[in-house]
Structures are given as structure tokens and as C-alpha cells.
Amino acid sequence: MTYCVGLLVDRGLVFMSDTRTNAGIDNISVVSKMKTWSVPGERFLCLLSAGNLATTQSTVSLLEERSVAPADREPAILNQPSMFQTAKLIGDTLREVISYTSPSGQKADGRFSASFVLGGQIKGGRPRLFMIYPEGNFIEAGADNPFFQIGEHKYGRPIIIRTYDAGMALEEVAKLLLVSFDSTIRSNLSVGLPIDLQFYEADSFMPGYRHRFDQRDPYYQLISEGWSDSLKAAFDQLPAFERTADVEA
Amino acid sequence: MTYCVGLLVDRGLVFMSDTRTNAGIDNISVVSKMKTWSVPGERFLCLLSAGNLATTQSTVSLLEERSVAPADREPAILNQPSMFQTAKLIGDTLREVISYTSPSGQKADGRFSASFVLGGQIKGGRPRLFMIYPEGNFIEAGADNPFFQIGEHKYGRPIIIRTYDAGMALEEVAKLLLVSFDSTIRSNLSVGLPIDLQFYEADSFMPGYRHRFDQRDPYYQLISEGWSDSLKAAFDQLPAFERTADVEA
Numbered sequence: 001m002t003y004c005v006g007l008l009v010d011r012g013l014v015f016m017s018d019t020r021t022n023a024g025i026d027n028i029s030v031v032s033k034m035k036t037w038s039v040p041g042e043r044f045l046c047l048l049s050a051g052n053l054a055t056t057q058s059t060v061s062l063l064e065e066r067s068v069a070p071a072d073r074e075p076a077i078l079n080q081p082s083m084f085q086t087a088k089l090i091g092d093t094l095r096e097v098i099s100y101t102s103p104s105g106q107k108a109d110g111r112f113s114a115s116f117v118l119g120g121q122i123k124g125g126r127p128r129l130f131m132i133y134p135e136g137n138f139i140e141a142g143a144d145n146p147f148f149q150i151g152e153h154k155y156g157r158p159i160i161i162r163t164y165d166a167g168m169a170l171e172e173v174a175k176l177l178l179v180s181f182d183s184t185i186r187s188n189l190s191v192g193l194p195i196d197l198q199f200y201e202a203d204s205f206m207p208g209y210r211h212r213f214d215q216r217d218p219y220y221q222l223i224s225e226g227w228s229d230s231l232k233a234a235f236d237q238l239p240a241f242e243r244t245a246d247v248e249a
Numbered sequence: 250m251t252y253c254v255g256l257l258v259d260r261g262l263v264f265m266s267d268t269r270t271n272a273g274i275d276n277i278s279v280v281s282k283m284k285t286w287s288v289p290g291e292r293f294l295c296l297l298s299a300g301n302l303a304t305t306q307s308t309v310s311l312l313e314e315r316s317v318a319p320a321d322r323e324p325a326i327l328n329q330p331s332m333f334q335t336a337k338l339i340g341d342t343l344r345e346v347i348s349y350t351s352p353s354g355q356k357a358d359g360r361f362s363a364s365f366v367l368g369g370q371i372k373g374g375r376p377r378l379f380m381i382y383p384e385g386n387f388i389e390a391g392a393d394n395p396f397f398q399i400g401e402h403k404y405g406r407p408i409i410i411r412t413y414d415a416g417m418a419l420e421e422v423a424k425l426l427l428v429s430f431d432s433t434i435r436s437n438l439s440v441g442l443p444i445d446l447q448f449y450e451a452d453s454f455m456p457g458y459r460h461r462f463d464q465r466d467p468y469y470q471l472i473s474e475g476w477s478d479s480l481k482a483a484f485d486q487l488p489a490f491e492r493t494a495d496v497e498a
Binding site for chain 2: 154155156159161162163171172174175176178179186209211219222223226227228231233234235237238239240241242
């Protein structure tokens with residue numbers, strides 16, 4: 001499993017991904033699931049991946065390789081006119097990899113399946129965020145669904161739903177996502193530290209702040225330990241439940 | 250899907266279950282997933298069920314029917330010497346139902362699968378809590394794992410893990426479980442109101458307080474609306490994330 005989130009706010013985009021990959025619980029290793037590309041002043045792209053590692057790596061490698069000499073090899077990840085076309089290229093490449101690997105052609109639910117979250121901005125457009133399915137099609141984030149999660153999304157979802165606000169600073173989003181990741185890591189062994197963080201500031205057209213949180217990261221420890229206490233305090237402030245006499249058994 | 254929780258504290262047991270059952274998202278209805286039996290002064294049992302409704306209803310009906318005339322029909326749910334034997338009886342009955350329904354015999358992962366949480370107390374023993382698997386085997390709660398969830402357990406798990414304390418009053422547990430249920434209901438359409446609540450006070454050997462929360466329940470509304478605000482306040486109290494200069498991209 002994996003846990004990755006891409007989140008859209010007024011000030012830009014925030015990406016976070018874990019780094020645990022496993023072929024069984026006795027065979028784990030650390031692999032970054034976050035890949036960025038940039039042509040400073042023109043575009044910035046960040047891609048998060050979940051699913052079969054061979055599939056996601058092949059897809060990223062194909063996207064990378066084709067960008068080495070864009071004049072020779074089309075289509076190139078850094079040569080698309082819009083975020084929409086970029087998402088389409090990634091979807092097409094993903095479908096191509098899955099088709100090639102699956103003996104009987106494209107199989108979304110198969111063991112070679114994978115999905116991506118793509119975010120970024122290209123000059124002339126606004127910051128955009130997409131979720132790309134194994135079938136190669138994709139959906140875009142908007143005001144009603146401002147974030148996408150891939151992988152083990154359930155444990156960490158309630159806190160995002162209840163706390164998200166489009167006016168948040170990127171640093172606040174980082175804090176929110178750390179809480180979401182910590183809740184997930186406590187419940188699912190297949191999601192693990194270190195955690196990669198990437199900011200993108202709207203209209204900057206260049207990579208923003210990037211950080212890797214490991215087990216010894218002081219801020220991660222503050223959040224991980226502090227959140228339980230804060231949550232308990234918040235819980236205590238809720239009105240107490242009282243038995244109502246009319247429904248006593 | 251379904252969401253049920255049984256939770257053990259020093260003062261007794263608390264059970265909570267949703268009531269939504271569905272055969273597709275366009276075919277939903279309300280069915281209680283909580284069943285209690287009691288011989289006041291001697292024993293109290295509460296059974297929560299998740300999975301195929303035909304399987305869980307058959308199992309409960311068999312357990313019920315066999316308890317009508319315990320002298321004639323053994324084994325009887327109200328006639329077991331211990332909670333362990335009661336759990337074994339339920340597991341055996343569940344396995345019998347699944348075996349009967351599945352053409353090729355017992356199948357745990359099949360579409361006739363179901364699981365139960367059983368809690369209660371029988372004179373001479375302490376309050377005990379079990380999780381019963383479709384295979385008919387079961388595990389018991391203890392200090393390290395004081396609660397069991399069945400059905401859609403992921404969304405509502407982090408809050409229980411972070412807030413549970415063995416010294417909690419039953420009313421506090423009810424509040425905690427309502428938060429957990431509300432988080433789940435907001436994320437999964439297949440879990441729905443009303444919610445059934447059952448208390449069991451240790452060494453009372455009789456049913457405790459019981460309540461059904463529906464959409465208009467004022468306390469449920471207080472929790473559902475208040476929790477988002479409390480959570481945001483708790484979140485704001487966590488130390489802010491600050492970019493560290495050495496890892497700027």
C-alpha cells in the first residue's frame with residue numbers, strides 16, 4: 001500500500017507522499033513516490049504514484065526518457081501546452097505500460113494496476129490538480145473536491161474533510177497533511193516514514209519548498225505526539241452525553 | 250457495508266452499531282445490527298453483526314430458536330457456562346449457516362460471509378468481549394486491544410486509538426463512539442443513521458441504558474456539528490510548520 005495526497009488551495013498546491021513499498025510485510029523498502037519536473041518560469045509538475053511499483057516506475061521512466069530530447073521524441077512531458085494535455089499524456093503512458101505488462105491487455109483491477117495524482121501549473125493557465133486512473137482517464141480537482149488521495153486513504157480522510165479550508169497557507173496544509181499521515185501510519189503497516197513534502201506556490205512556475213520528514217524529524221515528533229493530546233482536549237470540550245430517562249431499558 | 254464497535258472499559262461494555270443495509274446503493278433499508286439477550290441477575294449478552302444480512306439473520310434466528318425451549322434443544326444461547334462457550338456456540342452456528350448456504354461448504358471470503366462482535370458477562374466471570382470470524386473461530390479483547398470494529402472500520406479508527414482510556418465512563422465512551430460513527434457516516438454512504446447504543450455496566454447482569462440516535466437527535470447534531478469546530482481549534486493549537494532553510498529546493 002501507499003498513501004499520497006495532492007491538495008489545492010488558493011495559494012497553490014501541496015503534495016505529500018509516504019515512501020514505503022512492499023512485496024509482502026517481510027519485504028519492505030524505501031522508494032520515493034513523488035516526482036517533479038520543472039522549466040523555471042514556464043511550468044512546474046509534481047506526480048504522486050500508488051500501486052504496482054514496476055508499473056509506476058516504468059510510466060515515470062517513459063515520461064522521463066521521452067523528455068530527454070523532446071525534439072526527437074514526442075510526446076514529451078515538458079512539452080505539453082496545458083495541464084490537461086499533460087494529464088492525458090500520463091494517462092496514455094500508464095495505460096500503455098499496463099497493456100504491455102498484462103497478457104490480455106489493459107486491466108484496471110489487475111496486479112499491475114496503478115494510479116497517479118498530478119498537480120502543477122503551466123504559463124497561461126492556473127494551478128490544476130488531477131487524479132489519473134489505471135484506465136488512463138482522469139478527473140480534476142475543484143472547489144467541491146479540492147484534494148485527491150491515492151492508496152490507503154481512509155484513516156486519514158476525516159481530518160482533511162473537517163479541517164480543509166481554501167484560504168489555508170501552504171504551511172498549514174503541511175501541518176494538516178502530517179496529521180493525516182500520522183493517523184494512517186499508526187493504523188497501516190504498509191504506509192511508512194519517511195514522508196516527502198512538496199510546495200508549489202501559485203504563479204511561481206518553479207519548485208517550491210521541499211522537505212523529507214523521517215522518524216527523528218523534530219516537527220514530525222511534535223505533531224505525532226501533540227495531536228493525541230490536542231484531540232483529547234478537543235474531545236473533552238464536546239458536551240457530555242447524558243442518558244435520557246425515557247429510553248432507559 | 251456496516252459499522253459496529255464493541256468496547257471494553259473498566260466500568261463495563263459499550264456497543265454501537267449503524268442500521269443501514271444495502272443490496273446496491275439504490276436499494277437501502279434500516280435493519281438493527283444489535284441483538285441482546287439477558288437473564289437478569291445471571292447474564293447479559295450483546296451481539297453486533299456485519300456482512301451478508303441473510304447469513305447474520307439466519308445465525309441470530311438459529312440462536313434464538315434454540316433458546317426458546319432450552320431443555321429440549323441444545324445448545325442454547327442462554328445456557329452456556331461461560332462467555333467463551335457462548336462465543337464458541339455463535340461461531341459454530343455462523344459456520345453452520347455459511348456451510349449450508351455455500352454450495353461448496355464453508356467459505357470465509359465468499360458473498361455469504363459475516364462476522365460478529367459479542368460482549369457480555371455471565372455470573373462467575375468478568376465482562377468479556379469477542380470478535381467472531383466467518384470461519385467460526387474468534388479472538389478476545391484485552392488491555393492491549395480493548396475494542397473490536399467490524400464493517401467499515403478505517404475512517405473511525407484513529408479517533409478511538411488516540412482517545413480511548415480504560416478509565417472512561419460509559420457516557421464518555423458513547424461520546425467517543427458517536428464521533429467515530431459520524432466520521433464514518435460522512436465518508437461512506439453504506440453506513441447510515443439511525444445508530445443504536447447499548448451500555449452494559451460491569452457486574453449488573455442486566456441490560457443497561459439503550460438509545461437510538463436518528464438524524465434529528467439533538468445530541469447527535471451537537472456532536473456532528475461541534476466536532477468539526479473542536480477539531481479545528483485543536484488543529485490550530487498544534488505548533489505551526491516552519492520551512493527550514495537548509496532544505497529549500
